[in-house]
Amino acid sequence: MEEDFAVFEFPFTAKLETLVAKDNNGLYYTRLAAELEALVAKDNNAINIADPKIENAGPFTRACGWHKLLPNKIVEMAKKIKKLGQDDPQRIIHSLKVGLALTLVSLFYYIQPLYDRIGENSIWAVIIVILVFEFSVGATLGKGLNRMLATLSAGALGVGVHHLATLSSEKGEPIVLGFFVAMIAATVTFVRFFPTMKARYDYGLLIFILTFSLVSVSGYRVDKVLQMAHQRVTTIILGSIIAIVICICIRPVWIGEELQNLIANNIEKLGNFLQGFGSEFFKIPEDRQPLSDIAFIQGYKSLLTSKNNEETMANLARWEMWHHRFGLFHPWKQYVKIGTLTWQCAYKIEALNNYLNSKIQTLNEFGRKIQEPSTKICSESGKALRELASAVKKMNQPTSVNAHIENSKTAIENLKFMLDTYHLEDADLQEIMPSAEVALTLIDVVPCIVKIADAVQELASLAHFKTPATRVSP
């Protein structure tokens, strides 16, 4: 059984570390937590099944066993609920916001003067609030605007097709209607496969089919199609607006901010690792203490699995047009580009991490020789990354990054010169390998960091980051 779970060790600990070093990225956190939960559940099941007392007992004893376990289960459940809320209190707030929006929208049904104006169709506003209300402002706006646009255009098309159908004979009408519904539904379903459409308008296209079918099909039985379409569109817009207003006004979750923090934190994690690695790997063994902050410097591991969110988040962030800090034309794509570069850099760093875990007990002569330029590369590029992270987070122009990068380039030249001129004399290969590999990998990592720096500088000029106030000497 133990062996069985040993294979999960890597992802499991990686996940735990990510949970500990949790950043603001709710999306990613949810997925990770799901995997973790699944692993823990598997673990619990395994223990239950392995318990011979329960396994080999009769049905009655078994029921008793479960009976005894039940209070534990309830306590466990309560703990889980509490933890879920504590981890991200925004979730509780979101739940209450949904409740509030629903109560507000159902007032249109309860209060007679409002009901008289909108009528039975106000139930549509309730449906819309439930379907449109999402965790982040971007997602809610995206769904709401998609919904309104799709409803308007599909409603108009539906009314048009209905008019066309009424021109034909009474028997021909359902045939014409059926033909149009099938054709338009098939076409729009196909359009949904287009990657560019899928990324931003998938929901709108679905609603387009829905509204078009509703209006043109029910137009067959309802006499006042125009009035019906008008009422529906009004209620749908009403519902969307209520959802959007409550989402924005009460403790909003801006996905653009989350994306920015995510990217900045990821760059910072790479910097943390490099700085930690430099001081740890080349430490003289006698000085070495058990590494207490291993989880901290290995925070970058979360990058290896988080690639896909950034694309989704950037797509959603684009809907948050009115966010005060970002404005209408914020270059969200640039964040995705920086994310990709960071991700590639994390792969290279993963190779370094393997050497941190390998059991080198003595820093041999070769190791001491390359120690100085290698630690220099680590600390300088680490500083550059942390400066870049802070620039992204605070939306400042990065100022001293170039100096750090130049320093690490110089250190690389020194290191290369040492490697080229070093001659092995009857040395043990397996002893030299780790240090030499680390050196080669470091030489490989710096160009990646230069690319990240260039991309961040591009972002800074595209998004007009402000120059930090320089201190004037008195």
Added chain:
Amino acid sequence: MEEDFAVFEFPFTAKLETLVAKDNNGLYYTRLAAELEALVAKDNNAINIADPKIENAGPFTRACGWHKLLPNKIVEMAKKIKKLGQDDPQRIIHSLKVGLALTLVSLFYYIQPLYDRIGENSIWAVIIVILVFEFSVGATLGKGLNRMLATLSAGALGVGVHHLATLSSEKGEPIVLGFFVAMIAATVTFVRFFPTMKARYDYGLLIFILTFSLVSVSGYRVDKVLQMAHQRVTTIILGSIIAIVICICIRPVWIGEELQNLIANNIEKLGNFLQGFGSEFFKIPEDRQPLSDIAFIQGYKSLLTSKNNEETMANLARWEMWHHRFGLFHPWKQYVKIGTLTWQCAYKIEALNNYLNSKIQTLNEFGRKIQEPSTKICSESGKALRELASAVKKMNQPTSVNAHIENSKTAIENLKFMLDTYHLEDADLQEIMPSAEVALTLIDVVPCIVKIADAVQELASLAHFKTPATRVSP
């Protein structure tokens, strides 16, 4: 500008390769295609912007430029549509299936005897078909069953709450209703954050809120709540069943099959790489020809980004309970486990791939020495992986895998012995490094493959894979 796109080189070519070596995984393909499309679009934009004729021209010339570009755009669009259909004809079939299902369900509205029985609520069946119909059987079944269960339970609860509300005074009724709606909506919204619930029942929980609110809120105005709830439930079940039947009966896409093929293809890709690498890296430079099938052996790169789908696919596959090959209790979780192991193995292999690209021009003495055991490890473990892949695909017990693994373990012992006993005499470090690193990485890769083999064997026993008919000697 060129430099700007150079940073995209790695993901871009990786994606292209994945598209070429496209397997049946529609989900993943869509996402990749989206990224590719975005990159290409960016590329096109960049070219347009960079075109000084358009950039520096006045508004009129610019309009003319666009006017000239328009026919090209249309042709391009048509090509895109054609390609999208050719890449996966199943998409066209899916679009037509949606059209057919909608036409069928709207018959309930057009045909008088059917309409008389179900009434105006039959429009709900139309809504349901549009919302429930998904690309794969698993997703459609998941949504359909979620929808039916949620509607039944929420409908019952809604009727109950309505009764409770009618017991209070006329003024109190909307207050009681509002309280329950807000409370239950907030609670269920919070429950949706639970990872285990989110994975399988997210849609059901959303529909639960929707139906409960609909029944209890509109119950305030409608007198015959029970009859209304009954009619809605009937039409929703009707719509779900039509969607499910058409999805299953006409050229179905079983996501379980796709998951199985995905896992098998991934294992095979690892095998392809190892076999190709062994023969390529240790080739004597004079024999070396330009590697024509580099894209083929680098197919494993798609694994590095595809991790998350497997979890989703396994969750959906579990709904395909009636698939003839898999049965009700197929161990879908085991596929996710194998997927995780394959993914870890791909990381290690990525390190090997870097050496394939490095410019080693001569196979030095050291390289020749380790050539024999290293190529043996590559070919034997490659064979083991390909056998495992075919076992998963054909659902056969893997038979000769253990022999191949034993062979590669023996080769590893030989290689370790050589490394331990090899002494460097005034050799150039940078010359020896690549071969030595490859050797160490290979020693690291085999345990990963053993884990994959164990997991596949566990799957074979859990899912009762059949033993392939052994040939009886005459």
